[in-house]
Amino acid sequence: MKIALRVNGVLHEVDVEPRKLLVHVLRELGYKSVRVGCDTATCGACTVLMDGRPVKSCNVLAVQADGAEIYTADYSDEVMEKLRDAFKRHHAAQCGFCTSGMLTTAYYLVRRGVKSEEEVVEGLSGVLCRCTGYQNIVNAVKEVAGL
Amino acid sequence: MIPRFEYIRVFSLPEAVDVLSRREDAAPLAGGQSLIPMLKLRVASYGVLVDIGRVRELRYLRYGDVVEVGALVRHYELEESPCGFLRGVAVRIGDPQVRSLGTVGGSLAHADPFGDWPAAMLALGAVVKTAGPDGAREVAIDDFVKGPYQTALERGELVAGLEFRCPPRGAYVKFARRHNDFALTAVAVAAEVKEGHVSWARVAALGAADRPVRLRKVEALLSGVPLTADVIASAAEAAAKEAQPPADFRASAEYRRALLSVAVKRALGRL
Missing domain, CATH: 1.10.150.120 ([2Fe-2S]-binding domain)
Structure with a gap:
């Protein structure tokens, strides 16, 4: 499924399998600061901001984030x-x-x-x-x- | 990786109900904060996930004489609610990340025996509004939770929202091992106190049975009496007696029983 993500201001359009987690898509796009820690939504190392709210990106399907504005730790302001x-x-x-x-x-x-x-x-x-x-x-x- | 499933994104309630009732192996996906971990652990597996996250008609929050909470209202949206009882529950759910996505309707439909909203809604005496292939239903919360992870929802039915009155007084006291862990036990109280006397109280608990339950003996004990230290002490004792707490890796039954007593005492002390 085709989805669009704006990551730290940069628009990405990617084709993802529905079972793929947001954390993996972000890492494959090169945002390696997003860490896979526990992969069980416990540790929070994969936390990114999705439309302004913190979420554990290992606990969100990438398709759920379609159209979202994502900030990682690389975001600069x-x-x-x-x-x-x-x-x-x-x-x-x-x-x-x-x-x-x-x-x-x-x-x-x-x-x-x-x-x-x-x-x-x-x-x-x-x-x-x-x-x-x-x-x-x-x-x-x-x-x-x-x- | 999660085993493959078909993903269907729906934009309206009839569309959601249609897919869910046609496909036997379908489950609704709202915030996913319980569902996704379960899929990862292979505790649950579905052929189809119906993403209802973008269904606008499930996203409403109205505060009138009756509080109306749409199924897709996320926990964080109640952290600053004008209804104090809701605030007290919302801030004790998981951590900020979970509260960003987890939904009230999802918590009810999932009916985790240690989920916060089912117990809170029991104390509120909420009405659960459902939508399904045979139309809309209203189910009293006391009839909604049937057991651990079991609800009155029929095939193809969804929680559409909840309705209740914000109680004049309320408290939610929860004990957990870690800040963002599931409750060992928790007590939710909704009550009205007039001229120093309790006119009514609904008391619900988690970790007092295999599902959230009302502590009816405690409720009976409180009715019509002033909230004195003696009354609170006997309520705490009655709660421990009435409870049949489960034992698991988090806590023994006896420990839960002791905590329950303390939770009742503190909750009543906060009214």
């Missing part, structure tokens, strides 16, 4: 740049595997106007960091959110 910079300074990436999911989710939280540390923690709860480096990640997001 002022907020994302600030987040990447804050992640670096706060040492918010240890092994780095969850970082893409953390960045996309954090982008959503900052854009939404997250108001407290509690909201940051709840907001990030769908992305697991198995290095357990949560505090530095939370600190980085708080800084960019002005908390």
Whole structure:
């Protein structure tokens, strides 16, 4: 089935099998920052923004995303740049595997106007960091959110 | 990879009902947040997936004397609901990613014994509106959930929406091992309190049986009395006595029973 995806502003028209997951289509299009972590919708490493909301791209069929606007961790604008910079300074990436999911989710939280540390923690709860480096990640997001 | 299936995208309710009733091996796909993991695990398998995600007539949300929630309303859309009870439930479902896509109708139709909405709707006394080959039906929530993953839906029927009144007071207390995990147990209470006395209360629980159930002894105990510490304590005790919690890898029956008591106590304390 032919679908259209706008990824980080670039329009892609691809022919996909209905059983194909969004995460695999994105990776095959070259967006390798989108990680396949657990493949069971638990870890959140594959989180991308779909029409402005965070989704686990391993838990969405690509055909469901037809016509959607997708942002990955490679997306660039002022907020994302600030987040990447804050992640670096706060040492918010240890092994780095969850970082893409953390960045996309954090982008959503900052854009939404997250108001407290509690909201940051709840907001990030769908992305697991198995290095357990949560505090530095939370600190980085708080800084960019002005908390 | 998920085994092959035929994918049919529909744009109207009659079209959805038509395909679902004609094809025996068809299942509706809404948000897919339960269905897709099940397909991956081979717990479920269908020849046809009917994507109802773009059916506009299932996407409505109206707050009047009666709250009308279309089947395709996503969990996150209720996170900032003017109805406090709905907010309390919505923010405790899964994580933000799941709430972005998961739908209220899907949660009801799936009837996971640990799903949040079936218990919440039991407490609300909601009416489930269905659409099917024989037309529309209204099913009381008490008659809708028939067992674990079993509902009153007939072949070809869909949940179209839900209707209920936003309760004057309500609370949802949920215990889970991790923030975004399924509940070990949860208690939903909808009630009205007039001049310090409970005029009515509907109390439903997850993890108190093999399906969401109403705690009728607790409800009876609360009716017409003031919400004192003693009343709350005896309600918590009655809940533990009334429950027949399941045991699984998440928790033993005894642990669930103990948690249930605490959940009832906290929920009533929040009214």
